[in-house]
Amino acid sequence: MTRKYFGTDGIRGRANKFPITPDFALKVGMAAGIAFRRGDYRHRVVIGKDTRLSGYMIESALQAGFTSVGVNVLLVGPLPTPAVALITRSMRADLGVMISASHNPYDDNGIKLFAPDGYKLSDEVEAEIEALLDSDLGPKLAASAGLGRAKRIDDAQARYIEFAKRTVSRNLSLEGLRIVVDCANGAAYKVAPEALWELGAEVVAIGVEPNGVNINRDVGSTSPSALIAKVHETRADLGIALDGDADRVMIVDEKGQIVDGDQLMAVVGSSWAEEGRLSAPGLVSTVMANLGFERYLASIGLTLERTPVGDRYVVERMRAQGYNVGGEPSGHIVLSDYATTGDGLVAALQLLAVVQKAGKPVSEVCHRFEPLPQILKNVRYKSGRPLDDEKVRAAITDATERLGAHGRLVIRPSGTEPVIRVMAEGDDHDLVSHVVDDVVDVITRVAA
Structure with missing residues (x-):
């Protein structure tokens, strides 16, 4: 439509x-x-x-x-x-x-x-x-x-803080954890640090001084360098980065390594599966989810339902087929037992519950699989429908055959700008790189 x-x-x-x-x-x-x-x-x-x-x-x-x-x-x-x-x-x-x-x-x-x-x-x-x-x-x-x-x-902020705390066990305490939280100078600049502090954590807050023009500027889940630096500086146990409206989250472990949405979903999904909390034997993510994530889920008896890019499509599939865990690699994590949309703070609290239960460093808890090499390139075009060109279709078919069963090729037009996104992943990094370059080259020539 x-x-x-x-x-x-x-x-x-x-x-x-x-x-x-x-x-x-x-x-x-x-x-x-x-x-x-x-x-x-x-x-x-x-x-x-x-x-x-x-x-x-x-x-x-x-x-x-x-x-x-x-x-x-x-x-x-x-x-x-x-x-x-x-x-x-x-x-x-x-x-x-x-x-x-x-x-x-x-x-x-x-x-x-x-x-x-x-x-x-x-x-x-x-x-x-x-x-x-x-x-x-x-x-x-x-x-x-x-x-x-x-x-x-x-009292809207207080209502939300209490809601977020109730998504974890009453017995959960974050005592002993030093957490850096980056609120992107955005909507969660008060509620996220307060919720973590009330649960017992030692909180170091950054990105909590909004002035109307600094939201997402060099802070937040799309700019994790500030969070990584602060985790190292304070020797924190982990860092939590939210975006401007706090519906997505990015985690940084105690070593300063980024934990993306795929790894986060793997942690929450496997934990809920062990506890019998999954409403269906699998998770929902988009076509951009890493193949390594899908293989990990298969190894523990879970499936991965893929949707078009966009959290609204993830939520629609979850509702239609009865899943209660879904999300995107970007950090939109939807836990429908608690929320109707992505909730960065709630997703982070679910991770913290697993960390405290395991009694292990975040780097160990959050490394559930080795991501496959994944390369994404964008091709800008002026007009027309480059993906309908016979030369482009032939190049896509050839690339798909070259990857075979050891990789994936995803090509889609952007929904917001005249750009074709070409993504491939697979076991062989060199093959993936060549495949992407070859498809991009054909689309570029057709779109010129």
Whole structure:
């Protein structure tokens, strides 16, 4: 289904340029409020945000839009995306909104919408909202006496901290662990250090001084060098890096080595399997998950379900087939026993529970498999559909045959820019490298 305004993760763009402008955000609030009218009662929406400067502008515009169609607004302020989904459910709201562009720089922003159950909207509901956005909403505005009100929820952060702590055993203590947590100057800058401290850890916090323009700047899960340096400096037991809206996580062990989403899922998945907590005999990840991860799961009797790239597709497969552990190599870890979307803090706490139970260093606990060599290259094109070209299709077929049963080739167009992503992995690094270069060369010539 082709969408006009919504991408794979809500509406996103450069702040104060269409569609992330106050006038369009106003209309998004109006359209979403109208789309989620479910009966003759006062509807409610929860609105959260990360720490971007443009969040104030978008928040105010959305608030005006929702109240203009008679929806009451509950403002929770800076809070992780999973916390907004959680509070939407717990407060029985009709809709949730997160203002964030996740791991992007501060000058981007976005609007993510959640249904009453805390899950991201279906394609059908997004299409309904888009149709409303392109229509005249004037006749659907509330009468003067029916306008909505706005209220700030002052204890939202405390609610989320308590929720996160309850996802681990009451007997779990992080006493004796020195943990560096990097909050990317983003939405979790208060809640993540506080939750870890309340569980007994010695916490060293970085990326906790947001000023509106430094979110994700040289900190966070997409820039782990600051975390690695601080782990070495403080001789910490591990480091935890979140992104701007804290729905993804990256772990650094005591040696300063990065633990990606595949390894993290392997740890949690195998632990839950041993404890009989998996709701299905496998995990869900995307086509980008490492083949070494898939082989490791097979060695312990678990399968790996692969989806297109994007956490929404992971969640859809989990819901459709009854899995309760899924995620992406980038660190979006979805544990559906607790959350409806990726939750970096909850995923980190699940890892810490395994570490404390094992009584071993993080480097030992988190090295479950040896990743296969994986190479990814991007080819930018101007127009057209390069992947439909006969020469490109022939090159892809040849590359797939050369890898055989000892590797994988994944080629996909980007969903956000005119780029073809070419990824291959396999047991033979040189073969993988040659395969990628050969396919990239053909696509480059065709796309020129």
